[in-house]
Amino acid sequence: MRHYEARWCSCLSRCMGKSRHVHNGGAVWRRLTKSRVHSCRVVQKALETLEDGEMPKLLTEFHHNVLSCIHDQNGNHVIQKCIEVMCGKAKKAKLRGDEVQAEFLEQQINFIIDDVMNNVRSLSCHPYGCRVLQRILEHCPEAKKGLALDEIKKFHKDLLDDQFGNYVIQHVLQFGRSTDRDSLLGIILANGLLILSRQKFASNVVEKLLKYGNADQRSRVVEEMFKVRLRCLHIMARVTQNLANYFECCRGPTNVLGKSFQRIATGLPLSF
Amino acid sequence: MVRDAFANYVVQTTLDEVADPAEKHRLMEELSIHSTELVRRFSKNSLIFSGA
Numbered sequence: 001m002r003h004y005e006a007r008w009c010s011c012l013s014r015c016m017g018k019s020r021h022v023h024n025g026g027a028v029w030r031r032l033t034k035s036r037v038h039s040c041r042v043v044q045k046a047l048e049t050l051e052d053g054e055m056p057k058l059l060t061e062f063h064h065n066v067l068s069c070i071h072d073q074n075g076n077h078v079i080q081k082c083i084e085v086m087c088g089k090a091k092k093a094k095l096r097g098d099e100v101q102a103e104f105l106e107q108q109i110n111f112i113i114d115d116v117m118n119n120v121r122s123l124s125c126h127p128y129g130c131r132v133l134q135r136i137l138e139h140c141p142e143a144k145k146g147l148a149l150d151e152i153k154k155f156h157k158d159l160l161d162d163q164f165g166n167y168v169i170q171h172v173l174q175f176g177r178s179t180d181r182d183s184l185l186g187i188i189l190a191n192g193l194l195i196l197s198r199q200k201f202a203s204n205v206v207e208k209l210l211k212y213g214n215a216d217q218r219s220r221v222v223e224e225m226f227k228v229r230l231r232c233l234h235i236m237a238r239v240t241q242n243l244a245n246y247f248e249c250c251r252g253p254t255n256v257l258g259k260s261f262q263r264i265a266t267g268l269p270l271s272f
Numbered sequence: 273m274v275r276d277a278f279a280n281y282v283v284q285t286t287l288d289e290v291a292d293p294a295e296k297h298r299l300m301e302e303l304s305i306h307s308t309e310l311v312r313r314f315s316k317n318s319l320i321f322s323g324a
Binding site: 194197198199200203207211218219221228229 | 282298
């Protein structure tokens with residue numbers, strides 16, 4: 001621990017002892033907003049090292065401040081850490097067979113989950129908010145993850161080609177249920193595989209679907225790919241045929257062009 | 273799709289992920305149709321870059 005971190009840690013423990021007016025934003029929260037970069041590191045360090053018993057005390061400091069913390073360039077890391085650490089601890093407790101403790105630890109971040117769940121759409125499109133949603137999908141136990149997935153499902157279509165939402169959708173594909181992948185596959189096929197594949201962000205989503213989808217979902221995408229080509233061929237054939245007919249009607253030197261177009265139109269499957 | 277700036281990545285991932293040999297064979301056939309054109313393109317670009 002560097003010296004400034006040590007200083008801040010002692011400060012932090014003093015603040016935690018003092019803070020009584022949690023609803024007004026506790027002392028830690030005030031510290032956090034005062035000198036941001038260093039203190040956010042210290043709080044993260046504290047989250048990593050504190051004992052299970054002391055965690056709830058630190059977490060109560062963030063009550064009623066979750067959204068402003070997420071929107072802050074340093075605070076969002078702290079919220080991410082909270083989710084990561086608490087879910088990790090709960091998982092460990094479960095492995096030890098200590099169900100009660102696991103339940104207790106899980107409940108400690110309920111206030112974060114609740115606030116996030118009420119603002120899924122806006123947070124998914126936010127540079128820091130999307131990270132918090134990603135952490136929830138990565139670390140939370142199945143029940144909570146299910147809640148988040150259901151909430152995100154409402155906005156699948158909007159998030160697909162959003163510059164930040166696409167990361168959330170990618171995580172849904174990686175950590176979500178098979179039904180979520182099915183729903184996204186449906187949306188991708190309905191919106192046109194070719195159109196989405198040519199978009200900067202949605203193309204990543206299509207790739208992830210190929211990567212994490214089951215054999216059936218994958219083959220449906222590939223099937224659609226073949227269809228895309230056939231459709232293109234069909235359109236191109238009609239366009240070149242029309243052009244060829246058009247040039248055929250022309251007299252003079254353009255007729256050479258007409259002939260080459262005719263050739264392209266007939267030999268299309270090989271040259272396109 | 274092969275010629276698009278983003279869609280070509282999708283095609284690449286498809287080639288990586290598709291396990292069914294019949295499907296893979298079909299994909300390769302599709303790509304080989306484009307191959308002459310892609311080679312032509314590539315050699316043209318490399319000529320430009322090498323200053324020839």
